[in-house]
Amino acid sequence: MLLADVGNSRVKWATCEGSEFLRRGQASRGEETWTGLAARLWADLPQPTRVVIVSVAGPEARAGLAEWIGRHWGIETEFVVSTAAAYDIRNSYAEPERMGADRWVAMIAARTLTDRTCYVVDCGTAVTIDALAADGRHLGGVIVPGMRLMREALYRETRQIPPEVGEARLFGQSTRDCVWGGTVYAVASAIDGITGRMIADHGSGLCLLTGGDAEIVLPYLQGEYRWEPDLIFTGLRVVAARDQAK
Secondary structure, eight states: OEEEEEOSSOEEEEEEETTEEEEEEEEOOTTSOHHHHHHHHHTTSOOOSOEEEEEOSOHHHHHHHHHHHHHHHOOOOEEOOOOSEETTEEOOOSSGGGSOHHHHHHHHHHHHHOSSOEEEEEESSEEEEEEEOTTSBEEEEEEEEOHHHHHHHHHHHOSSOOOOOOOOOTTOOSHHHHHHHHHHHHHHHHHHHHHHHHHHHHOOOEEEEESTTHHHHGGGOOSOOEEOTTHHHHHHHHHHHHHHHO
């Protein structure tokens, strides 16, 4: 199978056989079309039996990827959507389809990894934190701008802060380092503070960390988190296996 996580800023993918992830890759889209991106990512892959995708990039992305997959491989793309209940999880949203499907898939994966209360932190373009009770109830969550969005807001809304690459320092001694340090520490503090409040309110649990920026922010976190870089792929694999068994 080909599994893909289509986000707001990048596409990550992995091929899967049984429970093993084999080839993998990722890329930013840039200015190309979605069909062009699909060709760049997957034209050299052996034909998969199934393609399962979770996407938060909107209908244009889904249509473009499905078009290329159908034309190149002659198979129908399976897109995961959030539902009211599935995989031993009950969604807290009154309109469950409006929850980002990547959050839903991450919780599906979390549920397969532990039957304890868990707090799922996904660090991407946005940072999402979701609380999942031991009985499978989604208690709710929060969405926070990620580091790149914070930096871009500063670059866009101020005249004296140019878009320069810096280093994350607590005591920055240049504007670029102050911006990079500020955004990294802001995200880390938000994650620590929000998960800490959730734990104080609902009780201790396993904190899972995933997403494209997870490895960057992990050293700056003060709480205890388990890094799960393949959490979304794990969730997609579970969804695909359950669907196949029906």
